[in-house]
Amino acid sequence: MAKRLGAETVQVNSNSQLIVNQIKDQYSLKDPRMMKYYDKVWELIKEIGTVEVEWVGRERNAHADALASLATACAPSLN
Structure with a gap:
């Protein structure tokens, strides 16, 4: 997707922070189960490149939370 x-x-x-x-x-x-996610993430990273x-702490996370809420409100299938 990123390359496209x-x-x-x-x-x-x-x-x-764990992830x-x-x-x-x-x-x-x-x-x-987490190893499968990890493998998929690295598959995508190799496809993308860089x-x-x-890690973003809670004090810097409000904007991301607002964007995620907006996205799920506009496209409920993203849940």
């Missing part, structure tokens, strides 16, 4: 849009770098912000550290290989994965992953 002409993106060379994608910035991913997450409020889950961010797992993607950055700073935390190990033990749950087989992906920057950053």
Whole structure:
């Protein structure tokens, strides 16, 4: 998707410190279900090229929450 849009770098912000550290290989994965998600994420990262992953604390998360609420209000199938 990012390549089709002409993106060379994608910035991913997450409020889950656990997920961010797992993607950055700073935390190990033990749950087989989470390993499947991890594999899928890396499949997408390789397809995109450059992906920057950053943890966003609650104090910086209000804008993302508002955008997510707006998106799900406009397209309920995104839930």
